[in-house]
Structures are given as structure tokens and as C-alpha cells.
Amino acid sequence: MEYLNLILAILFQLAQLLLVVLLAPLLTGWVNQCQAWLQNRSGAGVLQPYRVLRKLFLKDAVIAHNASPLFRVTPYIVFGCMWLAAAIIPIIAVDLPFSQAADVIALVGVFAVARVFLALAAMDIGTAFGSLGARREMLVSFLAEPALLMVFFTASMISHSTQLPRIVDALAHHQFMLYPSLAFAALAFVIVLLAENARIPVDNPTTHLELTMIHEAMILEYSARHLALIEWASSLKLFAYISIGIALFLPQGIIEAGNWAGMPLAIALLLLKLLAAGAGLAVFEAISAKLRIFRAPEFLGTAFLLAVLGLLIHFLLGA
């Protein structure tokens, strides 16, 4: 029986690996479609990201004369890291054998690996915009990363574990409690999510003005399959972050270990949560304006302080 469960769990882990990679562009498409509706446009449809990916994969890759091998490997590294990150976050069931190998600190590490390689690749060609993007990306992340870590720490303190399945188990399946510390963490997390996924107010994913770019400035030199992988990785990153949000702050409905019968309901609930989160993101972006780049550290500093405050509240109140 135990072996059967393990095999099922491994199968499920592989299924989630496949699911996230296929579903991630859909989420991006949904967010874009919501934005279009809010701006009174008809929009390109939720399937547009897939069409873009297909188009990019079919094109010939063009890279600069002085591009080093680092430049060419980076899309694969970034894509691999994001894919892995999205696949180890429990959003349907907590049976994810691989999440034993990488806990929340390692998850933050995976994001860091992808970010560092992308920043290095941006500096590789030696264009003005590339290094500008790399510098800004590292600037945003040096405050966002510790804030994310503190959010995870608050959840870990509550659940006495740094493993995501245990955290979700503790939050979803044990006695229901209101955690004031988690409320602070949730606020901080929303800010981190916006910053790390290059959304308004920190960055604008649809910008065409190079001087205001962060993420887009880093990938200006990429084309075709490399660009496709990076775009796909961005979708996966957004998916991973929204998954983290679901796992930490809305874990109700994620099934416990071994309860495979509850799967259909869990999947339905997940889709609902994703739809709501995507729509919420679009609304938030519609009602906020982009910050000047030097306001961004203050914005992120707020997130960092909120997250630390959440942790302190946990220490004070024990909840």
C-alpha cells in the first residue's frame, strides 16, 4: 500500500510537471485578456500566448556576434528553473515527492539562480540597455528576495516546517485559525509578486519605452526559440508565484496525502482560484500607475518591513 502511494505520488508529481508547463501560458493569456476587457478592448483571446510561442519557435534565432555560450545556455537554465519551481508547489495535492529535495529556502534559491543567469546574460552582449536592465533587476530583487524569504519564514514558523507540503498541510488541514501574522505576510507577498513578475507599478510588461524597462530591457537581445523559452519561463514564474500565494494564503481545497478521490474537486477549485487571482492582478494593474525607478526600492522596502513585521507578530502573539 505504501509503495502504491509512493508510485501514485511520483506519477502525480510528473503530472503536475506537465500540467504547469502547459497551463502557465493560459494564465498569462487570461491576465492579458482581463486587462483588455478592463481597457475596453476586445483582446487577442486567452490562447494568444501559445500562438506567440509557436511563432517564436518557428523563427531562426539571431544572436549578436560577440554573444558567449553563457548567452545561449541561459534561456534553458531560466526555463528549467522556473519549470521546476512551478512544479514543486502544492496546488492540487500535497503529495509531491520532489519537494523534499527543495524546501522553501531552496525555492527562493531557484528563483535566484534564474535571475542571476538572466542578469548575466543581459550583460553579455554589452549593450547599454542590457546592463541597465540587469542592474535594475538586481536592484528590485535585492529587496524582493528577502521579503519573500520572510513571508515563507512566517508560514514556516506557524507550521514548524520549511517544506511546502507540510506548510500547506498545517494551514489547510489542521484546525482553522486566523493568523494575524499571515495577513501581514500576504500584503508583503502581493508586493513581491508584482515586483518579481515585472508588473505595474514596478515594471510594465507591455512597455515599449526602453528607458523605463526592467525585465524587457534584459531580454532585448534574445530572439526566436531563446525568446520563446524566456517568455514561457516568465509565464511559469507568474504561475509559480500565484501558486505560492494560493498555497500559503488560500490553501483550502488542496487535498491531503493519499486522498486521491478528492482530486476532481481540488482541480476545479484550483482553476477557480487561478481565474480569480489572474482577474485580481489585472484589476490591480488597471488601477495603479507605474512608479519611478527610485520609488521602487521604497515600495519594496515596505514589503520587506511588512514581512518582518509579520514574523515579529508571530513571535509576539504566537499566531
Place this chain on the structure above:
Amino acid sequence: MDAVGILPLDVVGWLVQFWVALGVGGLALQRAPHLINRVIFPLSALTSLLLALAGLWALAAAPNILVLPLGLPDLPFHLRLDPLSAFFLILLGGASLGVSLYSAGYFKAMAGGTLGLVCLEYHLFLVGMTLVLLADDAYMFMVAWETMALSSYFLVTTDHNIPEIRKAGYLYLLIAHVGAIAILLSFGVMQGGNGIAAYTFDAMRAAHLTSFWSSVAFLLALFGFGAKAGVVPLHVWLPEAHPAAPSPVSALMSGVMLKTAIYGILRVTFDLLGTQLWWWGVLALALGLITAVFGVMFAAVQGDMKRLLAYSSIENIGLLLVGIGLTIIFHVYGKNALAALSLTATLYHSLNHAFFKSLLFIGTGSILHATGERNMGRLGGLIHHMPWAAVLMLVGVLAIAGLPPLNGFVSEWLLLQAFLLSPGLPNSYINMLVPVAAAVIALAAALAAYVMVKFYGVIFLGQPREKALEHAHDADLWERSGMIWLALACVALGLAPVFVVQQIDLVSHALIGSGLGNAATNWVFLAPVDTERASYSPLYFLLAVLGVMLLTTILVRRLYHGRLRRSAAWDCGFPAQTARMQDTAEGFGQPIRRIFEPFFKIEREVPSPFDTHPRYHGQTEDRLWYILYLPVKLLTEKLSSLASLLQHGRIHVYLAYTFVTLVVLLVFV
């Protein structure tokens, strides 16, 4: 092994003698510099390897003791090899193996006479560090400590015809000796006025000090060793001396010598002083946090690659001190498993830092040889001309940035776990401090990634900023092999943390009486407390990332195509793109300088829009130098000029002094 009667300490003793012989041999061979390079340094590397192996052997053995027939009449030299010493011997041997191999290639351009001297000083430096780790009495310790300080001073001032280097060396010597005095005083307090025989460490272990005197001893030791380690505010020598020294020496100083100070703090706190007080831990923790953030902040704004690495060493020393502080706190409150966890994190990080910092420093040596340039603003694009150095240093950069699955991440992970497990301390103030400290550590770690992206990106990536860089040559075979060893060690320490933790457990058991163990059932998973709480498996992690990457590559190539064209950089269609439009080191650090502006002393010369020859000049300096050191310097100058009032150079005045003194003495005695 015991049957033959050979102890690990005997082996270490022979190796030390062999090192001395190699050093003297180097001096004798100064007419044949190629022999020094091709024979002495490789033999020295072999000795390092054997030393590391002897350390590994001694780790599991009972402490060895040896009394030498040398030293003071009532205080012969005592040597002792226990697990703590053995651990640091492994660190010393492992890191110096790579550095010595590298030196075999690095010093080839040096003139014979200087090379002979450098070879002697280099080996005396290694011997000094080894003996510091082995010393079992205060006298032996101070002799070894001074050997280490003086030999490294001479190594720092190898290029003594440059005034800045002489100045850096002087500052280093000064602070090293202020620190040494504090260490000596600390030993004096610990021996408690019981005569000269009480200067052995055994007597100090047996002595029971009151909490006041043990606090005095701890504070003196923290000051003394802190001065050697570069703890803020005693760090000022470090960013001057490390860049001044030849690169292999910088590597040894940063990678190994700073660790002897960490060893000293651990030795005094946990071994010589039997009991600790909780506020020592808080003090160490606070100093460590300040040092870590300070170091990384300054590293972010440096333009000189070796200064950047020196500031990054200050940051890492801060992290180590945080680990020591946590260990003291947990140990005082009887949380033994947690104390073992934070001690493990500290020792693990010491080992990691020894390897990746040595790797990066010798890497800068290769760049310096290839380009003659230390200023990052004049480098760039070296990945094309120095592929070996670029790949090997990428490993070091990723490791020091704390990225999985390399070694820097493991020790960071362990340290953060120690923070996460800390609630439940009886002192609520400390409980409040812990989350703040964890946040600061996370911030320092994230900034370290910023610094390393800047370091690697500006030096190796982009376009060459100077014409001369086109002719840069890669590291030679010896240099390369030293770097390969250090890079491999970084990877191995990252992938097999369970083995390393098992070895460190032996030290923890000896030092604080409890170990970490590994809760997981197999060797792949590192799970310090229990598998439900936290586990990490770098091997599976790496396999998963590589597997996913491989799958993606195959799928993309199979389903689509692998066609690739080269063309000019696009850069948004901007036509007049030159290498000077890239971020310089200063430009990359500018956001940090702006955010942390109050902490820096910034001098800037900004051109006006109407200048015909616009010139930008910016300099970021350390405020502490002006706040703490300059007043002391001025005071010293003033006092010495007052003292010179007594000096007239006329004999009758001096006779009058003698007469007055005699009269005064006769009246009083």
C-alpha cells in the same frame, strides 16, 4: 595505526618542518627561479594535500598532545591536535593546495631574488597559520600568531616600491598588533595570575573565572581576533591590505588567515572559557550583522576587483560571527541541538568561504597578469579571451552568491534553519531579535548576489572596454589546475553536504558536547532536525534541473529546428553603440550608493552641461575612517609632539631630568 605509534600530530609536525625546508630551499634557489616555480610550489601543494588528509585523520582520533623541548624555561611549547584544530587544518590544507598549485604558475614573471624571499615568507606564513591551530599554550600561540602576522606583512609589501602598498602594509601591521595585544591580555586574564605555568591552555580550561573576569577575557579576545578577522569597526586594514598583496597571498589571507581568527574566537569562547553568558552571544550577533551588511554594501560600490572581494570577505566574516553568536545563545540556554546546528553552519561556511574566496582571488590574479588592470571599469568581455578562468570563476561567483546547488547555499540554508528553529528561548528580548537578524541575513545574502553579478558581469561579460584586452591570455596550466581544484571543491561541498556535516559533527561533539546528526535515512538528503521540518537534497536538485534542461533542449530541437544566425547586436536599433556605453563598475553600483547614501562618504565631481571637456569623478569612502580612526591618529600625533617637548638634544637637560628623578625617588622611597 596506533600500533605503529604514529599519531596525526607527528605527521603534521613533519609536514610543518618540510614546509620550513621548502621555504629555506626557495631562498637558496633564488638563482634558479624556474626550480622554485616548478619544484618548490608543487611540493608545497603536495604538503598541503597531506596536511588536509592528516586533518581528516585527526578529526576522528582522540586529541594528540606534544610538548616540545623548546620555548621558555618553565613554559615549553605545547602542541595539541583536537577535532577543532583538525577541522581548520583541513580548511588550511584544502585551500592552500589550490593556491600553491596556482602559485607555481603565477610567480613565474617575478625576478629570482624577490621570488626566493616571497617563497620563504609564503611558507613561513603557512607554517605560522598551522602552528596557530596547533598551539596549546599562550606563548606558543602568540609566537605562531606573530609569525603569521609578520610573514603576511612582508608578503603584502612585496611591491614595496609603491607608496600605497607601503601604507597599506603599515596599517595592516598596526591593527594586527593592536589586536595581538588584546589577545595577549585576554590570555593574561584567563590564566588568572597563577604564575607562568598557568599559561598553558590546559590550565586555562581548569581555571574557574568569575563571570566578570571571563567577560573581560571574552571581550578582549573578541576585540583581538575581531581585528584580525576584519569585524567592523576594525576592518579598515582589510580592503587596503588584501588588494596590495600578490593574488595568491590575498587568497590565503582572505580564505585562510581570517579563519584563524574565527578559530581563535571559537577556541577561547567554547574551549578555554568553560561557561558563556547570553549577552556575549547577542554582542557577537549584533556585531556580525553590522559587519555583514556593511561589508556587502561597500562591496557593491567598489570599482577595484580585489577591493570588492576584500569587502565581500568582511561580509562573510560577519555571517560567521552571526553563527558564533547564535551558537553562544543556544548553548547558554541549553538548546544543544540548535547550538550544534548553528555551529555546523558556522564551520561549514568557514570551509566554503576558504574555497570560493581563494578561487576568486587567484582568478583576479590571472586577470591581473593577462591585462595588468585591477580596475573593473577597464575590463570587460574577458570570457572570450580567458574561457578557462571565466568558467572556473563563474563557479566561484555562483557559490559565493549562495545559489543552489553549490556550497554557499548549503551553509546559508543551515544558518537560516537555525534562525527558524529558534523560538522558545526563555529571554523574550532575544526572541524579538531573532527575526530581525534573520531578515538582515537574508538582505545581506540578496545583496551578495547583486555584488557578484556586478563582479562577473563587468569583468567577463560585455564588450572589452579597452583595446589592449584583445590580447589577454588565459590562465596557464598550473594556474588553471589550482583553480580547477578549488572550483571542484566548491561543487563537491555543495553536492555532498551530508558527508561534510558528519565530519563537522565530530567537532561539535568535542566543542559543545552535542552534534547535529542527520535525521534522514539516506545520504542524499540533508535534514538537520527531522525530515518533517526541513530537508534539502542538492544532488536531486541538480539532477532535476539538468534533466528538465536536457528535456527542453531535445524537445525544442526535435520539434522545431536549431537554426542560428549571427548578426550585429540589436540594441533597439540604436546604431552608434560603443563599449563605453556599458555599465561601468561604478554605474552598476550606483543604485546601492543612492539607497544607502547616509552610510557612505561620497565625493563627486559632476560636469556641467556646458563643459567642453566634461569629466566625471566619484569616490565613495568609509565614514568610519573619519569618525573613529582620524581622531585617534590626530590624538596620537598631538601626544607625541607633546612628548617631544622633553627632547632637547642637549646633554645637561637630560642630566637635569636624571637628577630630578633621583631626588623625587629619594623623597618618596
